[in-house]
Amino acid sequence: MEVNIIDKGNCLQELQVNLNNEELNDYFERAYKEYSKNYRVDGFRKGKAPLHIIKLKYGEQIRELAITDFIPQEVFNKYIEANKINVIGTSKLIDVEKKENEGLSFKIEYEFMPEIEVKNYKDIEVTRENYIVDDKTVDEEFENLMLKYSTKAMDAKVLDDKYVVTIDLQALDNTGAVLIRESAKDIELYVGDKRLNENLYNAIKDIKEGEEKIVELPMSKSDETSSVKDRKMQSYKLTCKKVEKIIYPEINEEFLKKLTNREDIKSEDDFKNYLKEQIQSYYDNISQENLEFSLIQEIVKLNDVKIPDTYVNNVLDSKYEEYVKHIGEHHQDQKIKPKEEFIKENRPDTIFNLKWFLISEKIIQQENLSVTDEDLKKLAEKEVKRIPIAVEKLLELYKKDKKAESRALDNKLMNFLIENAKITIKERPLRTEEKENKIIT
DSSP states (O other), rough: OOEEEEEEEEEEEEEEEEEEEEHHHHHHHHHHHHHHHGOOOOTTTTTOHHHHHHHHHHHHHHHHHHHIIHHHHHHHHHHHHTTEEEEEEEEEEEEEEEEETTTTEEEEEEEEEEOOOOOOSOEEEEEEEEEOOOOOHHHHHHHHHHTTTTTTEEESBOOSSEEEEEEEEEEEOOOEEEEEEEEEEEEETTTOOOTHHHHHHHHTTTTTTTTEEEEEEOOOGGGGSSSSTOOEEEEEEEEEEEEEEEOOOOOOOHHHHHHHSSSSSSSSHHHHHHHHHHHHHHHHHHHHHHHEEEHHHHHHEEEHOOOOOOHHHHHHHHHHHHHHHHHHHHHSSSSOOOOHHHHHHHHHHHHHHHHHHHHHHHHHHTOOOOHHHHHHHHHHHHGGGGGSSSSHHHHHTTTTTHHHHHHHHHHHHHHHHHTTEEEEEEEEEEEOOSOOBBBBO
């Protein structure tokens, strides 16, 4: 038997086989035995007729079937088993030719999962950005929380920034005449909002209920079709309809326990320290996630892994089915994307994730990484914060949970990669010098 392999790229190959007459006859003999089970001969139960009678009565029919079915499949199965090839999807017979006294030739096309080799996963150079939480950030978060739990009381005039005003705005032309249909009503503004436009802030910082003012504000894109489209600023008549004083909650132990569910936080300073820890923890997690993703990106980039199209398509088909089911169960008012659009959008990320999956499995194998009870305990200590259960109890559950074992193994792999990476630490303040977006209205 003569065998040739043609590589067609991206995990697609073609098996070309030539069998001489002697080899072909051997396969015919095996085909007679295989197909005889399907034939009934008078005087015999189905599949029990003697082979020489089967050959005499159905021999030609069996040989024709064997040429396009039995023989190519038998040869192909033996080949992939002997060469330990992981075939993806279904093989396809693309050509078969039987010549008198010259044996049989055929071609089979198939996709396969390649045996990958991962070499470049140590000494990877990446940068970790550590976010710096300053006191001003904590103060702003504290202010936001106080506003959230505050109440409001009617007042006559704004005396400081701790007020909310309700206003109407009416656009005016350059003569002071009212511009029809260019107005906004019942706009609520917090006077202390740092994002307020400076002119708007100056207009409301000491305004009285019922007072009217003229204020110049930057024109929005929606004003481009108005009669004053060539001007950069727009005049508005501002009418104050309501002034409300913000009443902050009393900061006592009862209120702080309600916010934190902790007994040890008893004062404003204690709470601000707690806030800083929470904010820092949040950004530390972001920093860790960014580091891990950067590391994964570099490793995938440095290791050329081919993914069979059939494998990718099968995963995308499953994703689309899950997406359609999710929309049907949870977002029935949302329009379902066409499958072609969904697949086009998700294909790059799916290929990337499949590459990382194969690479990570190979690294785990090469480094003999496995999960211990200590690894599961670390996972339980990390995840118990969001589950109302004791660590010991959660650990016992995790010891019987394959998904928990998988998460622990992923964590162990990532810790291994980080330990073997070259990491540059860069401190990054949360605040930048970039101009903040200003609220016009």
